[in-house]
Amino acid sequence: MLNSKTYNAPHHFENLFKILSSARFLNKEGLGGELPFFIHSFPVCHQLIVEKQLQSLIKRLENEGVDVLEIHLYKLSLDILNQENLLGQILNQEVKLPKQRLLRVLSGPLNIDNVVIPEIHKRLAEKPAKMIFLTGIGAAFPIIRSHTILNNLQTLVGDLPLVMFFPGTYNNQSLTLFDRLKDDNYYRAHNLNEYKI
Numbered sequence: 001m002l003n004s005k006t007y008n009a010p011h012h013f014e015n016l017f018k019i020l021s022s023a024r025f026l027n028k029e030g031l032g033g034e035l036p037f038f039i040h041s042f043p044v045c046h047q048l049i050v051e052k053q054l055q056s057l058i059k060r061l062e063n064e065g066v067d068v069l070e071i072h073l074y075k076l077s078l079d080i081l082n083q084e085n086l087l088g089q090i091l092n093q094e095v096k097l098p099k100q101r102l103l104r105v106l107s108g109p110l111n112i113d114n115v116v117i118p119e120i121h122k123r124l125a126e127k128p129a130k131m132i133f134l135t136g137i138g139a140a141f142p143i144i145r146s147h148t149i150l151n152n153l154q155t156l157v158g159d160l161p162l163v164m165f166f167p168g169t170y171n172n173q174s175l176t177l178f179d180r181l182k183d184d185n186y187y188r189a190h191n192l193n194e195y196k197i
Contacts, residue, residue, distance in 0.1 A: 007042055007046055009042070009046055009050055009053050012042070013053040013054075016040060017057055017060055019192065019197055020066065020161075020163070021060075024197055025161065025195075026161075028159060034190075035159075035162075035189075036160065036161040037162050037164070037189040038163045038192045038195070039164045039166050039175070039189045039191060039192060040163060040164070040165050040166065041166045041167075041168055041169055041175075041191075042167060043167075044138060044168060047138065047167055054133070054135060054165060058070060058133065061131075067127070067128065067130050069123060069127050070132075070133040070135055071120055071123065071135070072135045072136035073136040073137060073139070073146075073149070074136040074139035074140040076119065076120070076140075077140055079119075081109060090102075090105070090106065103142065103143065106143050113152065117152045120149075120153065124160075129160070130160070130161075131160060131162070131163060132153075132162045132163070134146070134150075134163065134164040134165065137164065137165065138167040138168075138177065138178065141177060146177075150162075150164065163192065164189070168180075170189070170191055170193075172191050
């Protein structure tokens with residue numbers, strides 16, 4: 001199991017580059033008929049270096065002809081609120097409202113089924129890609145939860161590989177965000193920390 005002492009971001013991202021650019025991965029071989037959903041979990045204390053490594057990984061993959069669509073959930077949320085001219089109002093209300101009430105207020109303009117998933121689908125149509133990176137998981141929590149995105153993306157991304165970068169632990173069945181908040185949902189995603197080419 002990865003922890004803050006055993007996680008070496010440059011080493012892990014070099015390995016990720018080898019995996020994600022490999023013919024086996026791109027051809028979705030060895031998945032046993034399961035969806036090409038993958039999770040790379042990392043200790044949350046490495047968030048800043050992971051973000052830098054992510055941008056470098058995307059550039060390296062694109063240099064190899066592997067176009068990546070990055071969906072940063074927090075930035076996506078801000079974009080949606082901006083498009084609806086709601087961001088200023090939400091920021092004003094954030095100071096005044098209790099957190100639970102603010103979450104209820106945001107659940108309308110950031111509704112997963114009616115707003116967020118269609119926006120992801122629109123971005124995918126605008127930028128054809130060979131894989132999708134789902135990032136910003138921790139920053140978007142609890143407004144957008146990763147399991148609701150994964151469950152809803154199954155029908156939209158088709159057979160495109162989707163890689164979620166998750167700040168916490170993935171034990172091949174469940175996710176623990178920030179190594180504190182255990183999610184009881186079962187995930188049928190492949191663990192990239194254990195993936196072999």
